[in-house]
Amino acid sequence: MKTIYILAASIVFTLHTSEAQLIKVDQAVFGMDCAPCAYGLERGLKKMEGLGNITVSLNDGKAYLSLISGNTLTLKGIQEVVKKNGFSARTAEILAIGELNKSGDEWTLKVNNETFSVAAVTDEEIIRNLAGGRVKLKGEVMDEDDKHLSDKWTIRIMEILPL
Amino acid sequence: MYRMKGILLIALVAALAIVKTNAQGHGPLYGLQTPTLAKGGFDFNAAVMSLATEDDQSLMLRYIWSYGITEDLQLNITTPTVINRLSEAPRTRGNSSMPANGDIEASLWYRFFSNAFGVGKRFESTAVLSVSTPTEDKRGQINVGNSVHGAISTGYASRTWYTWVGGGYQYYLQKSGQQLGDLPYASVVIGYRPNIFMGDYPKPDWRMFLESLAEFPGQSKIEGQVTPTIGQGEKVMIGPSFLGLYGAWGVSFGALFPAYQNENQNIPKEKYRLSFNLSYWL
Numbered sequence: 111m112k113t114i115y116i117l118a119a120s121i122v123f124t125l126h127t128s129e130a131q132l133i134k135v136d137q138a139v140f141g142m143d144c145a146p147c148a149y150g151l152e153r154g155l156k157k158m159e160g161l162g163n164i165t166v167s168l169n170d171g172k173a174y175l176s177l178i179s180g181n182t183l184t185l186k187g188i189q190e191v192v193k194k195n196g197f198s199a200r201t202a203e204i205l206a207i208g209e210l211n212k213s214g215d216e217w218t219l220k221v222n223n224e225t226f227s228v229a230a231v232t233d234e235e236i237i238r239n240l241a242g243g244r245v246k247l248k249g250e251v252m253d254e255d256d257k258h259l260s261d262k263w264t265i266r267i268m269e270i271l272p273l
Numbered sequence: 274m275y276r277m278k279g280i281l282l283i284a285l286v287a288a289l290a291i292v293k294t295n296a297q298g299h300g301p302l303y304g305l306q307t308p309t310l311a312k313g314g315f316d317f318n319a320a321v322m323s324l325a326t327e328d329d330q331s332l333m334l335r336y337i338w339s340y341g342i343t344e345d346l347q348l349n350i351t352t353p354t355v356i357n358r359l360s361e362a363p364r365t366r367g368n369s370s371m372p373a374n375g376d377i378e379a380s381l382w383y384r385f386f387s388n389a390f391g392v393g394k395r396f397e398s399t400a401v402l403s404v405s406t407p408t409e410d411k412r413g414q415i416n417v418g419n420s421v422h423g424a425i426s427t428g429y430a431s432r433t434w435y436t437w438v439g440g441g442y443q444y445y446l447q448k449s450g451q452q453l454g455d456l457p458y459a460s461v462v463i464g465y466r467p468n469i470f471m472g473d474y475p476k477p478d479w480r481m482f483l484e485s486l487a488e489f490p491g492q493s494k495i496e497g498q499v500t501p502t503i504g505q506g507e508k509v510m511i512g513p514s515f516l517g518l519y520g521a522w523g524v525s526f527g528a529l530f531p532a533y534q535n536e537n538q539n540i541p542k543e544k545y546r547l548s549f550n551l552s553y554w555l
Binding site: 138140141142143144145146148149150151152154166167168169170171193194195196197198 | 308309310311312313314344345384387389390391392393394395430431432471473474475477478518519520521523552554
Protein backbone atom coordinates (compact mmCIF):
# COMPACT_ATOMS: atom_id res chain seq x y z
CA MET A 111 0.00 0.00 0.00
CA LYS A 112 2.85 2.32 0.93
CA THR A 113 4.53 1.58 -2.43
CA ILE A 114 1.33 2.50 -4.30
CA TYR A 115 1.19 5.85 -2.48
CA ILE A 116 4.84 6.54 -3.33
CA LEU A 117 4.26 5.61 -6.96
CA ALA A 118 1.15 7.76 -7.17
CA ALA A 119 2.95 10.68 -5.55
CA SER A 120 5.88 10.29 -7.95
CA ILE A 121 3.55 10.29 -10.96
CA VAL A 122 1.70 13.37 -9.73
CA PHE A 123 5.02 15.12 -9.01
CA THR A 124 6.40 14.22 -12.44
CA LEU A 125 3.26 15.42 -14.20
CA HIS A 126 3.28 18.61 -12.18
CA THR A 127 6.92 19.49 -12.80
CA SER A 128 6.64 18.81 -16.51
CA GLU A 129 3.88 21.40 -16.91
CA ALA A 130 4.82 24.34 -19.08
CA GLN A 131 6.40 26.84 -16.75
CA LEU A 132 9.41 28.97 -16.01
CA ILE A 133 11.77 27.19 -13.63
CA LYS A 134 14.63 29.66 -13.27
CA VAL A 135 15.11 33.23 -14.45
CA ASP A 136 18.37 35.18 -14.27
CA GLN A 137 17.10 38.65 -15.10
CA ALA A 138 19.61 41.36 -16.02
CA VAL A 139 18.71 44.68 -14.38
CA PHE A 140 20.37 47.92 -15.47
CA GLY A 141 20.54 51.11 -13.41
CA MET A 142 20.52 49.50 -9.97
CA ASP A 143 23.37 51.06 -8.00
CA CYS A 144 22.63 50.89 -4.27
CA ALA A 145 21.42 48.70 -1.42
CA PRO A 146 17.93 50.28 -1.20
CA CYS A 147 17.58 49.70 -4.96
CA ALA A 148 18.28 45.99 -4.45
CA TYR A 149 16.11 45.90 -1.35
CA GLY A 150 13.18 47.51 -3.19
CA LEU A 151 13.46 45.12 -6.12
CA GLU A 152 13.77 42.10 -3.84
CA ARG A 153 10.72 43.21 -1.90
CA GLY A 154 8.74 43.82 -5.08
CA LEU A 155 9.61 40.38 -6.42
CA LYS A 156 8.75 38.69 -3.13
CA LYS A 157 5.19 39.92 -3.53
CA MET A 158 4.79 37.76 -6.65
CA GLU A 159 3.16 34.41 -6.10
CA GLY A 160 5.17 31.55 -7.52
CA LEU A 161 8.67 32.74 -6.72
CA GLY A 162 10.86 30.60 -4.49
CA ASN A 163 14.39 31.76 -3.92
CA ILE A 164 15.33 35.35 -4.86
CA THR A 165 18.87 36.73 -4.92
CA VAL A 166 19.56 40.26 -6.11
CA SER A 167 23.15 41.11 -6.98
CA LEU A 168 24.20 44.75 -7.38
CA ASN A 169 27.63 43.83 -8.71
CA ASP A 170 26.23 41.44 -11.34
CA GLY A 171 23.23 43.68 -12.04
CA LYS A 172 20.98 40.64 -11.90
CA ALA A 173 18.04 39.16 -10.07
CA TYR A 174 18.42 35.39 -9.75
CA LEU A 175 15.00 33.81 -9.42
CA SER A 176 13.99 30.22 -8.71
CA LEU A 177 10.31 29.58 -9.36
CA ILE A 178 8.24 27.05 -7.47
CA SER A 179 6.78 24.04 -9.21
CA GLY A 180 3.42 24.68 -10.85
CA ASN A 181 3.85 28.46 -10.95
CA THR A 182 2.06 30.57 -13.53
CA LEU A 183 4.51 33.46 -13.54
CA THR A 184 5.44 35.15 -16.76
CA LEU A 185 8.61 36.91 -17.85
CA LYS A 186 6.49 39.96 -18.61
CA GLY A 187 5.26 40.03 -15.01
CA ILE A 188 8.81 39.79 -13.69
CA GLN A 189 10.07 42.57 -15.98
CA GLU A 190 7.13 44.79 -15.02
CA VAL A 191 8.22 44.57 -11.37
CA VAL A 192 11.73 45.61 -12.41
CA LYS A 193 10.29 48.56 -14.31
CA LYS A 194 8.05 49.64 -11.42
CA ASN A 195 11.14 49.85 -9.27
CA GLY A 196 12.63 52.37 -11.69
CA PHE A 197 15.16 50.10 -13.40
CA SER A 198 15.56 48.67 -16.85
CA ALA A 199 14.98 44.95 -17.41
CA ARG A 200 17.33 43.63 -20.07
CA THR A 201 18.15 40.13 -21.27
CA ALA A 202 17.10 37.15 -19.18
CA GLU A 203 18.49 33.64 -19.02
CA ILE A 204 15.66 31.23 -18.43
CA LEU A 205 15.24 27.56 -17.67
CA ALA A 206 11.76 26.55 -18.75
CA ILE A 207 9.45 23.75 -19.78
CA GLY A 208 7.23 24.57 -22.72
CA GLU A 209 5.53 23.43 -25.90
CA LEU A 210 7.70 23.71 -28.96
CA ASN A 211 5.92 24.19 -32.30
CA LYS A 212 7.01 24.77 -35.86
CA SER A 213 5.17 27.03 -38.28
CA GLY A 214 6.86 27.36 -41.65
CA ASP A 215 10.53 27.80 -40.86
CA GLU A 216 9.91 29.35 -37.47
CA TRP A 217 10.04 27.55 -34.16
CA THR A 218 8.12 28.95 -31.21
CA LEU A 219 8.02 27.96 -27.57
CA LYS A 220 4.85 28.47 -25.50
CA VAL A 221 5.22 28.89 -21.73
CA ASN A 222 2.36 30.12 -19.56
CA ASN A 223 0.63 32.00 -22.40
CA GLU A 224 3.85 33.64 -23.48
CA THR A 225 5.38 32.97 -26.88
CA PHE A 226 9.12 32.77 -27.41
CA SER A 227 10.22 32.84 -31.04
CA VAL A 228 13.42 30.90 -31.49
CA ALA A 229 16.10 33.33 -32.68
CA ALA A 230 18.02 32.71 -35.87
CA VAL A 231 21.23 33.18 -33.88
CA THR A 232 20.55 29.90 -32.07
CA ASP A 233 23.22 27.32 -32.78
CA GLU A 234 22.43 25.54 -36.06
CA GLU A 235 22.88 22.09 -34.56
CA ILE A 236 20.39 22.83 -31.82
CA ILE A 237 17.84 24.06 -34.39
CA ARG A 238 18.43 20.99 -36.55
CA ASN A 239 17.69 18.70 -33.63
CA LEU A 240 14.55 20.47 -32.43
CA ALA A 241 11.41 18.37 -32.28
CA GLY A 242 7.88 19.57 -31.58
CA GLY A 243 6.16 18.88 -28.30
CA ARG A 244 7.02 19.24 -24.65
CA VAL A 245 10.61 20.38 -24.09
CA LYS A 246 12.83 21.57 -21.29
CA LEU A 247 15.44 24.10 -22.29
CA LYS A 248 17.82 26.81 -21.25
CA GLY A 249 17.91 29.99 -23.28
CA GLU A 250 18.67 33.67 -23.43
CA VAL A 251 15.65 35.90 -23.93
CA MET A 252 16.47 39.01 -25.94
CA ASP A 253 15.91 42.47 -24.54
CA GLU A 254 12.58 44.17 -25.31
CA ASP A 255 11.64 47.80 -24.82
CA ASP A 256 10.45 48.19 -21.21
CA LYS A 257 7.73 50.62 -22.29
CA HIS A 258 6.14 48.13 -24.66
CA LEU A 259 6.35 44.80 -22.89
CA SER A 260 4.13 42.11 -24.36
CA ASP A 261 3.79 38.34 -24.12
CA LYS A 262 5.99 37.86 -27.18
CA TRP A 263 9.72 37.32 -26.90
CA THR A 264 12.70 36.13 -28.88
CA ILE A 265 14.88 33.43 -27.40
CA ARG A 266 18.30 32.06 -28.27
CA ILE A 267 18.20 28.44 -27.20
CA MET A 268 21.41 27.51 -25.41
CA GLU A 269 20.70 23.92 -24.42
CA ILE A 270 17.97 21.31 -24.66
CA LEU A 271 17.68 19.35 -21.43
CA PRO A 272 16.00 16.04 -20.58
CA LEU A 273 12.51 16.44 -19.18
CA MET B 274 22.54 75.65 27.21
CA TYR B 275 24.51 74.03 24.35
CA ARG B 276 25.12 70.92 26.48
CA MET B 277 21.36 70.61 26.99
CA LYS B 278 20.79 71.00 23.28
CA GLY B 279 23.33 68.28 22.59
CA ILE B 280 21.70 65.87 25.03
CA LEU B 281 18.29 66.63 23.59
CA LEU B 282 19.60 66.06 20.09
CA ILE B 283 21.14 62.68 20.91
CA ALA B 284 18.01 61.58 22.78
CA LEU B 285 15.78 62.53 19.88
CA VAL B 286 17.93 60.79 17.30
CA ALA B 287 18.09 57.67 19.47
CA ALA B 288 14.32 57.73 19.94
CA LEU B 289 13.81 58.07 16.21
CA ALA B 290 16.12 55.12 15.58
CA ILE B 291 14.29 52.95 18.08
CA VAL B 292 10.90 53.53 16.49
CA LYS B 293 12.41 52.85 13.06
CA THR B 294 11.60 56.23 11.65
CA ASN B 295 14.34 57.22 9.30
CA ALA B 296 15.55 59.66 6.70
CA GLN B 297 16.11 60.66 3.16
CA GLY B 298 17.02 59.34 -0.26
CA HIS B 299 20.15 57.60 -1.39
CA GLY B 300 21.80 60.61 -2.98
CA PRO B 301 23.59 63.63 -1.62
CA LEU B 302 22.71 65.39 1.60
CA TYR B 303 22.62 69.04 0.50
CA GLY B 304 22.69 69.12 -3.29
CA LEU B 305 19.85 68.44 -5.68
CA GLN B 306 19.52 64.81 -6.70
CA THR B 307 17.51 62.69 -9.13
CA PRO B 308 16.43 59.30 -7.70
CA THR B 309 12.73 58.68 -7.16
CA LEU B 310 10.97 55.91 -5.27
CA ALA B 311 9.57 52.74 -6.78
CA LYS B 312 5.90 52.77 -7.79
CA GLY B 313 3.97 52.35 -4.54
CA GLY B 314 7.18 52.76 -2.53
CA PHE B 315 7.14 54.70 0.72
CA ASP B 316 9.94 56.06 2.82
CA PHE B 317 10.39 58.15 5.87
CA ASN B 318 13.28 60.42 6.71
CA ALA B 319 14.22 62.27 9.84
CA ALA B 320 16.97 64.84 9.81
CA VAL B 321 18.75 66.96 12.35
CA MET B 322 19.94 70.22 10.82
CA SER B 323 22.02 72.97 12.30
CA LEU B 324 23.32 76.21 10.88
CA ALA B 325 25.91 78.24 12.76
CA THR B 326 26.59 81.94 12.30
CA GLU B 327 29.00 84.22 14.15
CA ASP B 328 26.24 84.99 16.66
CA ASP B 329 24.08 81.93 17.10
CA GLN B 330 23.33 78.38 16.01
CA SER B 331 20.03 77.01 14.78
CA LEU B 332 18.80 73.53 15.54
CA MET B 333 15.93 71.84 13.78
CA LEU B 334 14.50 68.38 13.37
CA ARG B 335 12.83 67.76 10.06
CA TYR B 336 10.77 64.86 8.83
CA ILE B 337 9.91 63.95 5.28
CA TRP B 338 7.40 61.39 4.13
CA SER B 339 7.70 60.29 0.50
CA TYR B 340 5.50 58.17 -1.71
CA GLY B 341 6.14 56.86 -5.21
CA ILE B 342 3.04 57.56 -7.28
CA THR B 343 4.81 55.97 -10.24
CA GLU B 344 8.43 54.97 -10.62
CA ASP B 345 9.07 58.46 -12.01
CA LEU B 346 6.75 60.61 -9.89
CA GLN B 347 7.21 61.10 -6.17
CA LEU B 348 5.21 63.06 -3.62
CA ASN B 349 6.95 64.46 -0.53
CA ILE B 350 5.71 66.25 2.53
CA THR B 351 8.13 67.67 5.04
CA THR B 352 7.49 69.23 8.43
CA PRO B 353 9.88 70.82 10.91
CA THR B 354 10.38 70.87 14.65
CA VAL B 355 12.37 74.03 15.26
CA ILE B 356 14.34 73.87 18.50
CA ASN B 357 16.37 77.04 18.10
CA ARG B 358 15.58 79.59 15.41
CA LEU B 359 18.10 82.19 14.24
CA SER B 360 16.96 85.80 14.54
CA GLU B 361 18.96 86.64 11.38
CA ALA B 362 18.48 83.46 9.38
CA PRO B 363 20.35 83.14 6.08
CA ARG B 364 18.06 82.25 3.22
CA THR B 365 18.89 78.76 2.07
CA ARG B 366 17.18 75.57 0.99
CA GLY B 367 18.98 73.38 3.52
CA ASN B 368 19.03 69.67 2.70
CA SER B 369 18.39 68.64 -0.88
CA SER B 370 14.72 67.92 -0.36
CA MET B 371 14.09 69.97 2.72
CA PRO B 372 13.89 73.67 3.57
CA ALA B 373 16.48 74.90 6.10
CA ASN B 374 13.95 77.20 7.74
CA GLY B 375 10.68 76.41 9.47
CA ASP B 376 8.59 75.86 6.34
CA ILE B 377 6.10 73.06 5.89
CA GLU B 378 6.53 71.94 2.32
CA ALA B 379 4.83 69.64 -0.16
CA SER B 380 6.73 68.74 -3.29
CA LEU B 381 6.45 66.66 -6.42
CA TRP B 382 9.54 65.13 -8.02
CA TYR B 383 9.20 64.11 -11.62
CA ARG B 384 12.00 62.08 -13.15
CA PHE B 385 11.41 63.07 -16.75
CA PHE B 386 14.46 61.36 -18.20
CA SER B 387 16.11 58.10 -17.30
CA ASN B 388 18.55 56.00 -19.23
CA ALA B 389 19.84 52.90 -17.47
CA PHE B 390 22.57 51.89 -19.85
CA GLY B 391 24.68 49.45 -17.86
CA VAL B 392 25.02 47.40 -14.71
CA GLY B 393 24.49 49.94 -11.93
CA LYS B 394 24.76 52.82 -14.39
CA ARG B 395 22.22 55.41 -15.32
CA PHE B 396 21.73 58.99 -16.42
CA GLU B 397 18.61 60.71 -15.20
CA SER B 398 17.01 64.12 -14.81
CA THR B 399 14.40 65.19 -12.32
CA ALA B 400 12.25 68.29 -11.92
CA VAL B 401 10.96 69.46 -8.56
CA LEU B 402 7.95 71.64 -7.86
CA SER B 403 7.04 72.52 -4.30
CA VAL B 404 4.85 74.81 -2.25
CA SER B 405 5.70 75.92 1.26
CA THR B 406 4.06 77.68 4.11
CA PRO B 407 6.09 79.17 6.97
CA THR B 408 5.73 78.36 10.65
CA GLU B 409 7.03 81.78 11.72
CA ASP B 410 5.73 85.30 11.04
CA LYS B 411 9.03 86.94 10.26
CA ARG B 412 12.27 85.68 8.81
CA GLY B 413 15.03 88.09 9.65
CA GLN B 414 13.18 91.39 9.77
CA ILE B 415 10.75 90.64 6.95
CA ASN B 416 7.27 89.15 7.05
CA VAL B 417 7.52 85.73 5.47
CA GLY B 418 4.73 84.46 3.23
CA ASN B 419 4.01 81.25 1.38
CA SER B 420 6.46 80.30 -1.32
CA VAL B 421 6.78 78.31 -4.52
CA HIS B 422 9.95 76.43 -5.36
CA GLY B 423 11.06 74.84 -8.60
CA ALA B 424 14.27 73.01 -9.35
CA ILE B 425 15.81 70.77 -11.91
CA SER B 426 18.73 68.38 -11.62
CA THR B 427 20.51 65.90 -13.76
CA GLY B 428 23.02 63.27 -12.80
CA TYR B 429 24.96 60.11 -13.41
CA ALA B 430 25.06 57.18 -11.04
CA SER B 431 27.17 54.05 -11.15
CA ARG B 432 28.49 51.59 -8.62
CA THR B 433 31.63 53.71 -8.21
CA TRP B 434 31.06 57.32 -9.30
CA TYR B 435 28.18 59.74 -8.97
CA THR B 436 27.64 63.27 -10.08
CA TRP B 437 24.69 65.61 -9.95
CA VAL B 438 24.25 69.18 -11.17
CA GLY B 439 21.15 71.19 -10.44
CA GLY B 440 19.60 74.57 -9.95
CA GLY B 441 16.48 75.93 -8.32
CA TYR B 442 14.47 79.02 -7.55
CA GLN B 443 12.29 79.85 -4.58
CA TYR B 444 9.76 82.66 -4.88
CA TYR B 445 8.10 84.12 -1.79
CA LEU B 446 4.67 85.67 -1.93
CA GLN B 447 4.00 89.03 -0.36
CA LYS B 448 2.68 89.10 3.21
CA SER B 449 1.25 92.25 4.85
CA GLY B 450 3.09 94.54 2.47
CA GLN B 451 6.43 92.78 2.77
CA GLN B 452 8.06 90.24 0.53
CA LEU B 453 11.10 88.12 1.16
CA GLY B 454 13.60 88.15 -1.71
CA ASP B 455 13.76 85.22 -4.10
CA LEU B 456 16.33 82.49 -3.70
CA PRO B 457 18.05 81.24 -6.84
CA TYR B 458 20.60 78.54 -6.11
CA ALA B 459 22.71 75.88 -7.77
CA SER B 460 24.39 72.71 -6.57
CA VAL B 461 27.12 70.37 -7.75
CA VAL B 462 27.84 67.00 -6.19
CA ILE B 463 30.52 64.42 -6.87
CA GLY B 464 30.32 61.04 -5.18
CA TYR B 465 32.66 58.07 -4.90
CA ARG B 466 32.41 54.58 -3.47
CA PRO B 467 35.79 53.00 -2.73
CA ASN B 468 36.42 49.36 -3.62
CA ILE B 469 36.37 48.41 0.03
CA PHE B 470 32.64 49.23 0.11
CA MET B 471 31.85 47.36 -3.08
CA GLY B 472 30.44 44.33 -1.25
CA ASP B 473 27.31 42.97 -2.85
CA TYR B 474 23.79 43.32 -1.48
CA PRO B 475 22.83 42.74 1.33
CA LYS B 476 26.19 43.87 2.73
CA PRO B 477 26.40 47.48 3.94
CA ASP B 478 27.09 50.04 1.28
CA TRP B 479 28.99 53.29 1.94
CA ARG B 480 29.81 56.21 -0.29
CA MET B 481 31.18 59.72 0.13
CA PHE B 482 30.31 62.98 -1.55
CA LEU B 483 31.84 66.37 -2.07
CA GLU B 484 28.98 68.82 -2.20
CA SER B 485 28.83 72.46 -3.20
CA LEU B 486 25.95 74.85 -2.95
CA ALA B 487 25.81 78.38 -4.39
CA GLU B 488 23.03 80.69 -3.21
CA PHE B 489 22.07 84.10 -4.55
CA PRO B 490 19.33 85.53 -2.29
CA GLY B 491 17.52 88.43 -3.87
CA GLN B 492 16.45 91.71 -2.33
CA SER B 493 13.46 91.79 -0.04
CA LYS B 494 10.74 94.43 -0.43
CA ILE B 495 8.75 96.50 2.04
CA GLU B 496 5.67 98.18 0.56
CA GLY B 497 7.10 97.53 -2.87
CA GLN B 498 10.40 99.22 -2.09
CA VAL B 499 13.60 97.24 -2.31
CA THR B 500 15.50 96.97 0.96
CA PRO B 501 19.04 96.31 -0.18
CA THR B 502 20.49 95.97 3.30
CA ILE B 503 18.29 93.10 4.43
CA GLY B 504 19.27 89.54 3.77
CA GLN B 505 20.88 89.72 0.37
CA GLY B 506 24.31 88.39 -0.53
CA GLU B 507 25.79 85.56 -2.49
CA LYS B 508 27.32 82.55 -0.86
CA VAL B 509 29.16 79.41 -1.94
CA MET B 510 29.29 76.53 0.50
CA ILE B 511 31.35 73.38 0.11
CA GLY B 512 31.89 70.29 2.22
CA PRO B 513 31.87 66.53 2.56
CA SER B 514 29.01 64.16 3.28
CA PHE B 515 28.81 60.42 3.81
CA LEU B 516 26.04 57.96 3.11
CA GLY B 517 25.70 54.47 4.50
CA LEU B 518 23.02 52.04 3.34
CA TYR B 519 22.01 48.70 4.72
CA GLY B 520 18.90 46.99 3.45
CA ALA B 521 16.00 49.33 4.04
CA TRP B 522 18.07 51.68 6.18
CA GLY B 523 20.17 54.67 5.31
CA VAL B 524 22.21 57.10 7.32
CA SER B 525 23.93 60.20 6.02
CA PHE B 526 25.78 63.04 7.63
CA GLY B 527 27.85 65.94 6.45
CA ALA B 528 28.91 69.54 6.79
CA LEU B 529 29.14 72.58 4.56
CA PHE B 530 31.57 75.45 5.09
CA PRO B 531 31.57 78.83 3.37
CA ALA B 532 34.08 79.07 0.55
CA TYR B 533 32.79 82.53 -0.32
CA GLN B 534 30.18 84.81 1.18
CA ASN B 535 29.25 88.35 0.37
CA GLU B 536 26.72 89.15 3.04
CA ASN B 537 25.83 92.64 4.15
CA GLN B 538 27.58 94.05 7.16
CA ASN B 539 24.45 93.79 9.30
CA ILE B 540 24.04 90.05 8.62
CA PRO B 541 26.12 87.66 10.74
CA LYS B 542 28.56 85.62 8.68
CA GLU B 543 27.79 81.96 8.35
CA LYS B 544 30.30 79.53 9.88
CA TYR B 545 29.07 76.07 8.97
CA ARG B 546 26.05 73.83 8.42
CA LEU B 547 25.69 70.37 9.86
CA SER B 548 23.19 67.72 8.98
CA PHE B 549 22.44 64.18 10.05
CA ASN B 550 19.82 62.12 8.32
CA LEU B 551 18.20 58.73 8.89
CA SER B 552 16.14 56.94 6.22
CA TYR B 553 13.87 53.97 6.23
CA TRP B 554 12.27 52.52 3.11
CA LEU B 555 8.95 50.96 4.08
